[in-house]
Amino acid sequence: MTKQSISLIGVPTDIGAGHRGASMGPEALRVARLAEKLAKRGLSVVDRGNVAGPMNPWQPPVDGYRHLAEVAAWNHGVFDAVRAELDAGHLPIMLGGDHCLAIGSIAAVAAHCRAQGKTLRVLWLDAHSDFNTALATPSGNIHGMPVACLCGNGPKELVEVGGHVPATTPDVFRQIGIRSVDDMEKQLIRDAQVQVFDMRHIDENGMKRTMEEALAGVDANTHLHVSFDVDFLDPTIAPGVGTTVRGGPNYREAQLCMEMIADTGRLGSLDIVELNPAYDKRNQTAKLAVDLVESLFGKSTLIH
Numbered sequence: 001m002t003k004q005s006i007s008l009i010g011v012p013t014d015i016g017a018g019h020r021g022a023s024m025g026p027e028a029l030r031v032a033r034l035a036e037k038l039a040k041r042g043l044s045v046v047d048r049g050n051v052a053g054p055m056n057p058w059q060p061p062v063d064g065y066r067h068l069a070e071v072a073a074w075n076h077g078v079f080d081a082v083r084a085e086l087d088a089g090h091l092p093i094m095l096g097g098d099h100c101l102a103i104g105s106i107a108a109v110a111a112h113c114r115a116q117g118k119t120l121r122v123l124w125l126d127a128h129s130d131f132n133t134a135l136a137t138p139s140g141n142i143h144g145m146p147v148a149c150l151c152g153n154g155p156k157e158l159v160e161v162g163g164h165v166p167a168t169t170p171d172v173f174r175q176i177g178i179r180s181v182d183d184m185e186k187q188l189i190r191d192a193q194v195q196v197f198d199m200r201h202i203d204e205n206g207m208k209r210t211m212e213e214a215l216a217g218v219d220a221n222t223h224l225h226v227s228f229d230v231d232f233l234d235p236t237i238a239p240g241v242g243t244t245v246r247g248g249p250n251y252r253e254a255q256l257c258m259e260m261i262a263d264t265g266r267l268g269s270l271d272i273v274e275l276n277p278a279y280d281k282r283n284q285t286a287k288l289a290v291d292l293v294e295s296l297f298g299k300s301t302l303i304h
């Protein structure tokens, strides 16, 4: 087997978020030694530096969207950067940044899968479904809308980021850890038939059974994309996010989730988003995220 080649792509913006600070996420992950830890696992890691984009003007929403033009600009940058790494045969890790950046990232992965004849499966690890629209959103913050936009439900500027509309379809998503969904958003998710494994599902079935279900049907032709919103984790272990929701997976549940994804051997790309150092304590959430990403790349706690 050839050595897997990983490319880190920093995207230092909080353009789609309701709190400032996720723009510092890429540096916090670097400071927590993400590249070094993966290299220690025998992986080849290159840090491609940061994507550039507009400043956060911190304006109120216009027609239901905050910073639409700026969000589109950042996502075009992300799309180009992620697509280039995939085309070169590398495994991109997008270091966010807020979750609006998954529009560009997953649009690029979907385009790559179409070109390669691969089947896309997206594991959306998050407290939120991020399936809002301008009509359903209370805030206009676009980090609550990326899944809807990727499925063609959103403003032209975002739906068309990857040039293929829709970028992908609801059936590729498996949402895990969900525990905060707006009322209208719930109906949109039901209508789209997105497969959601919410915290109640995890409580009742355990993380093992949940991940078996979320990974069912993954085969040798599957490209697994993990979109890891750090607010997926319980805030007692991961305080460094702007949108904490209590009652998330604990440390062992999160580790098992990552280990079971690693076991498939099909991980093809990753987003790490919503890490907000302004809310963190001594970079502990960044260190935890790095720890979990090590497990995602096969660092097992099992002794064998």
Ligand SMILES: [Mn+2]
Residues within 6 Å of the ligand: 099, 126, 127, 128, 130, 143, 229, 274
């Ligand atoms: Mn999210």
